[in-house]
Every structure is written in C-alpha cells, then in structure tokens.
Amino acid sequence: MIKVYFDGACSENGRMDADTGIGYWAHDEDTDKELFRVSEYGGKGTNNTAEYKALIKALEKLIELGVSGKRIIVQGDSQLVIKQVFGGWKCNHDHLIKLRDQAWGLIERLGGAIKGEWIPREQNAVADSLSKEGIKKGESMTSEMVVIDMGDGIFKVTSGSSGKSYAVDLNNKVCSCPDNQYRKNECKHLRYIKHKYASGAVSV
Ligand SMILES: [Zn+2]
Numbered sequence: 001m002i003k004v005y006f007d008g009a010c011s012e013n014g015r016m017d018a019d020t021g022i023g024y025w026a027h028d029e030d031t032d033k034e035l036f037r038v039s040e041y042g043g044k045g046t047n048n049t050a051e052y053k054a055l056i057k058a059l060e061k062l063i064e065l066g067v068s069g070k071r072i073i074v075q076g077d078s079q080l081v082i083k084q085v086f087g088g089w090k091c092n093h094d095h096l097i098k099l100r101d102q103a104w105g106l107i108e109r110l111g112g113a114i115k116g117e118w119i120p121r122e123q124n125a126v127a128d129s130l131s132k133e134g135i136k137k138g139e140s141m142t143s144e145m146v147v148i149d150m151g152d153g154i155f156k157v158t159s160g161s162s163g164k165s166y167a168v169d170l171n172n173k174v175c176s177c178p179d180n181q182y183r184k185n186e187c188k189h190l191r192y193i194k195h196k197y198a199s200g201a202v203s204v
Pocket of ligand 1: 175
C-alpha cells in the first residue's frame, strides 16, 4: 500500500492572487521506501486551489512512477478537498470544479483503487512544511523587487509585477502595504527584506 500526503499553503488567504505553495510526499508501506518528497511554488491562488493543486501533482507523480493498480491512500488536512474529491461533497465554484474534475481524471487513470482520508493538521506536518517552503520558492522566482536602502533600516521596495512602492521598516518589522497594514500579515516585502538584509549591516 502507498500512503500519499499533500498540503497547500498560501501567503494571504482569501485573496485570489496570493502566492501559494504546495507540498506532497509518498511512502510505500510494503517496501518501506519513500517514493517522492516535493515542495513547489503553486502559482497565484487561494488556500483551496493550492490544496487541490498539491493533490493533483501528487496523483500525476504516482502515474509517472507507474504505480497504477496498487492500493493507494491519499491523506490531507483539507476537509474541503478530501470530501469534494472522495466524499461526494458538492463543489459550487467553477475554478474548483475544474480542479476536482482534473483530480477525478487522474484517479481513474490510476485504476481507481484509491481512498481519500482526512487527517488532522498535526499528522500532516511534513507536507505542511513542504507547502510553506513552496511559497518562498515562488517569491524568490517572481521577486523582481527593486529595493532602495534609505538607511536606518528603512527600505523602499518596488514590486516588479505591480509597479507599486512600499516602505519597509526592518527594525520595527512593518511595511506600508495593505497586506501588512490592514491584514497584519508578514507581507512578502517584509519577508524579502528580512531574507536579504537580516544578516547584513542592519541588525534585526
Ligand atoms: Zn508589504
């Protein structure tokens, strides 16, 4: 039997254009071998689209490895994805219906001996951290951020994609962007500056 774990994460949940990350890994219980362990950038989306993409990628990987016919248990901590794909829950959003149908197609190709099982987040720690790493991969990939060091731990950050500029105060760990100001998230600008300058001349 093969056990597959998947998880999705996103930087700003509730927004369609948040950076997402996906993580998935699989273990062959019969041979006690790990089959794969993957952390990837999931593109722009929501937590739900990231969860779906993680499942889809994991299923694609199983097909690639040629494990069809084996007993497979897919485990994730997303109630929504597990129930919509394996449990007959209704899916009311077009973008999720597309992803669900994609998952169904892959399950069919794998021979159908697949069970889906919801597990609590604590039991999905590996996939969880893989998915969080995946967000960062995307940020470094798409980080055409232009940074000007204004001194005293203040940085002017201009996003390459939107062209908008924000001020990051590294010492107080705040940023002037809406994500940090209103939603109180550690935004991508702050993460970027911390990552890039935290070990440099500026003390954090
Ligand atoms: Zn920001």
